[in-house]
Amino acid sequence: xxxxxxxxxxxxxxxxxxxxxxxxxxxxxxxxxxxxxxxxxxxxxxxxxxxxxxxxxxxxxxxxxxxxxxxxxxxxxxxxxxxxxxxxxxxxxxxxxxxxxxxxxxxxxxxxxxxxxxxxxxxxxxxxxxxxxxxxxxxxxxxxxxxxxxxxxxxxxxxxxxxxxxxxxxxxxxxxxxxxxxxxxxxxxxxxxxxxxxxxxxxxxxxxxxxxxxxxxxxxxxxxxxxxxxxxxxxxxxxxxxxxxxxxxxxxxxxxxxxxxxxxxxxxxxxxxxxxxxxxxxxxxxxxxxxxxxxxxxxxxxxxxxxxxxxxxxxxxxxxxxxxxxxxxxxxxxxxxxxxxxxxxxxxxxxxxxxxxxxxxxxxxxxxxxxxxxxxxxxxxxxxxxxxxxxxxxxxxxxxxxxxxxxxxxxxxxxxxxxxx
Amino acid sequence: xxxxxxxxxxxxxxxxxxxxxxxxxxxxxxxxxxxxxxxxxxxxxxxxxxxxxxxxxxxxxxxxxxxxxxxxxxxxxxxxxxxxxxxxxxxxxxxxxxxxxxxxxxxxxxxxxxxxxxxxxxxxxxxxxxxxxxxxxxxxxxxxxxxxxxxxxxxxxxxxxxxxxxxxxxxxxxxxxxxxxxxxxxxxxxxxxxxxxxxxxxxxxxxxxxxxxxxxxxxxxxxxxxxxxxxxxxxxxxxxxxxxxxxxxxxxxxxxxxxxxxxxxxxxxxxxxxxxxxxxxxxxxxxxxxxxxxxxxxxxxxxxxxxxxxxxxxxxxxxxxxxxxxxxxxxxxxxxxxxxxxxxxxxxxxxxxxxxxxxxxxxxxxxxxxxxxxxxxxxxxxxxxxxxxxxxxxxxxxxxxxxxxxxxxxxxxxxxxxxxxxxxxxxxxxxxxxxxxxxxxxx
Numbered sequence: 001x002x003x004x005x006x007x008x009x010x011x012x013x014x015x016x017x018x019x020x021x022x023x024x025x026x027x028x029x030x031x032x033x034x035x036x037x038x039x040x041x042x043x044x045x046x047x048x049x050x051x052x053x054x055x056x057x058x059x060x061x062x063x064x065x066x067x068x069x070x071x072x073x074x075x076x077x078x079x080x081x082x083x084x085x086x087x088x089x090x091x092x093x094x095x096x097x098x099x100x101x102x103x104x105x106x107x108x109x110x111x112x113x114x115x116x117x118x119x120x121x122x123x124x125x126x127x128x129x130x131x132x133x134x135x136x137x138x139x140x141x142x143x144x145x146x147x148x149x150x151x152x153x154x155x156x157x158x159x160x161x162x163x164x165x166x167x168x169x170x171x172x173x174x175x176x177x178x179x180x181x182x183x184x185x186x187x188x189x190x191x192x193x194x195x196x197x198x199x200x201x202x203x204x205x206x207x208x209x210x211x212x213x214x215x216x217x218x219x220x221x222x223x224x225x226x227x228x229x230x231x232x233x234x235x236x237x238x239x240x241x242x243x244x245x246x247x248x249x250x251x252x253x254x255x256x257x258x259x260x261x262x263x264x265x266x267x268x269x270x271x272x273x274x275x276x277x278x279x280x281x282x283x284x285x286x287x288x289x290x291x292x293x294x295x296x297x298x299x300x301x302x303x304x305x306x307x308x309x310x311x312x313x314x315x316x317x318x319x320x321x322x323x324x325x326x327x328x329x330x331x332x333x334x335x336x337x338x339x340x341x342x343x344x345x346x347x348x349x350x351x352x353x354x355x356x357x358x359x360x361x362x363x364x365x366x367x368x369x370x371x372x373x374x375x376x377x378x379x380x381x382x383x384x385x386x387x388x389x390x391x392x393x394x395x396x397x398x399x400x401x402x403x404x405x406x407x408x409x410x411x412x413x414x415x416x417x418x419x420x421x
Numbered sequence: 422x423x424x425x426x427x428x429x430x431x432x433x434x435x436x437x438x439x440x441x442x443x444x445x446x447x448x449x450x451x452x453x454x455x456x457x458x459x460x461x462x463x464x465x466x467x468x469x470x471x472x473x474x475x476x477x478x479x480x481x482x483x484x485x486x487x488x489x490x491x492x493x494x495x496x497x498x499x500x501x502x503x504x505x506x507x508x509x510x511x512x513x514x515x516x517x518x519x520x521x522x523x524x525x526x527x528x529x530x531x532x533x534x535x536x537x538x539x540x541x542x543x544x545x546x547x548x549x550x551x552x553x554x555x556x557x558x559x560x561x562x563x564x565x566x567x568x569x570x571x572x573x574x575x576x577x578x579x580x581x582x583x584x585x586x587x588x589x590x591x592x593x594x595x596x597x598x599x600x601x602x603x604x605x606x607x608x609x610x611x612x613x614x615x616x617x618x619x620x621x622x623x624x625x626x627x628x629x630x631x632x633x634x635x636x637x638x639x640x641x642x643x644x645x646x647x648x649x650x651x652x653x654x655x656x657x658x659x660x661x662x663x664x665x666x667x668x669x670x671x672x673x674x675x676x677x678x679x680x681x682x683x684x685x686x687x688x689x690x691x692x693x694x695x696x697x698x699x700x701x702x703x704x705x706x707x708x709x710x711x712x713x714x715x716x717x718x719x720x721x722x723x724x725x726x727x728x729x730x731x732x733x734x735x736x737x738x739x740x741x742x743x744x745x746x747x748x749x750x751x752x753x754x755x756x757x758x759x760x761x762x763x764x765x766x767x768x769x770x771x772x773x774x775x776x777x778x779x780x781x782x783x784x785x786x787x788x789x790x791x792x793x794x795x796x797x798x799x800x801x802x803x804x805x806x807x808x809x810x811x812x813x814x815x816x817x818x819x820x821x822x823x824x825x826x827x828x829x830x831x832x833x834x835x836x837x838x839x840x841x842x843x844x845x846x847x848x849x850x851x852x853x854x855x856x857x858x859x860x861x862x863x864x
Contacts, residue, residue, distance in 0.1 A: 129759075197780055208850040254430075
């Protein structure tokens, strides 16, 4: 009986069969030996994928898209203000300009592949990094919620035996993926997930690795069980990633060079999607330091530059592999920064930030207008013109096909912006 | 007074105490501590006498002494060596606690200033919290990390003022302070500056009256010409500080929240002793919840230092720097000003890092299949592997699974060369599995 197309189970079975095929036919494989399988996986119906890219520290929304010719902006930012000639104009609101490092976003926006939220936040903004980031991660302004918004989505729509459905491309789990019922995974690079031991090989090595599963069985002590759980999930992931060991990802487009791991992580992500691994929600932290209390011009430009060039390469990679219609990427930060600069070449914590939804299926129409610097809030911060919980609700319903009320507390009270075409 | 543990105090309890209050036992240490009984065992940790460093001196991969101020990663090895060789494990563990509590990253300064701050934590670790807080507030690494030297009368910077209350003394979301308090604290904290040297980087940190805002500030409803010392004092005297302090401190030693009555009596103890840290730590180390409650996941630095202590191995490779980074804890580089998240040490990525740490710990002792003459007996092989790590207490389940592995693997030896070589391979694998088992990841 043929496997039903397009289900999670379908994809797993496919991967398992590919793995078996590679082992029996080609031995321990390089990824480029899987081309036939990749083509087959890419052509079949598949689950939509959401990638969350976090800019840590509170990226300055008034530099990301800046009102170059507004005299009030230039007064608030005597040393930091960027000029009209510095970055490309933002076509949807010609009073705004893209930060020069975000030229790659301007390119994608010109192709209709970027939805811009120039001032996204929530009412009663909290100016603590940790609180505000937590709100964004859990998808609610509730300090005590312990599951991430994508984690709760997976609790509803995910599977109990597939940690790859929620993947942190990181050395640690991203909190937005923290789930209550289903497993999720963290992985820095898919090509090096191996478990060697000194002086162990052959039959004994096989037996050693088989012992991870029983060592990972349920324990009564809560934290011993947590360690057992990490053992079991790592063991499952080890078996799923066996085909990538030592691979070059077969990447069809150039990614930015350099020391930073971000572009290579994105290249690995595209390769995993192409191979049919059952990913659904992915979270990754962007390179750069956005908590720019001082030395803002260089820090912000450097961070945005590597981030934007890498995301452009990732989009081109997905397009070249025929995966672009399956993936949307949300870029966000926990808040924006104070409109007035702070006198140490930087800015303090603010309120509304900027967010972007990238992909061929992204609607490409601005959500919420730019609020301007004439009407700041009582703390001197930009006012939000869209709500992150509304953005999440739209992504859940328009992209992931899940009722937002099941995931986002109070989802009914948010007007859903159109994010997907 | 908070309740005191009255159950048996034998090797398992002594072993747990050594892990929670330090970096685990050297071989035989848990047995010796158990003989003292709980009261004297805790006293020996809180009153350890002068520090002696025992064991092989640290060196880099080429056999040269460490250069903690100059060579990349050596400052982390310098501290790891203290953890491994110290005769004052609690003082060293408290240094780690304060590094997390006042999480400062070397990203904003340099190794010299980070080690200076580290010594401050070592000195005040069990002393007065107000003294510690006041010294941290004008500590150079902290002044650079949270924009203290950028905070001037003419352009106040709120970075330190906010975290001082949110993360160090009172806690967010408890109604303890307002946005106005943040701004007024920033004004009170103005005045610190430093110079820049071409060779040494930031130097000569000092208070400069001309940069300080001398005006009246209103903090927590009180008015005065407050300065940085007042900022610290007002926070420590805040009605919500004792509950914040004891709850946060408790969390470093016990993974479940303190019972309400315990929390209240710890707060009273803290206030009665003039905000001294030591008495609160001592009460937590004697509390029943530490011995009767669930296990705790070891932070990566504790896991690494503990493995080396159990093997009596010193710092002889620089690999620990990147391995601890992979496991999620680069000393002197906490992820942000809130420190490390102790509830999220383990996932599929950090689990693999711990596997690699175990491999690196046992590698120098690798047994060669054709040289080592070992018995083809599963029970004996497992006993040897346990002795290799100083006989840690194992759960029955882990013990049974390891023995089953050894039995099955011995059964695979279907040729004469395999019968000769497999016992050594199995012994290597038992060490790897034991060191990375759930039992040794937790304490």
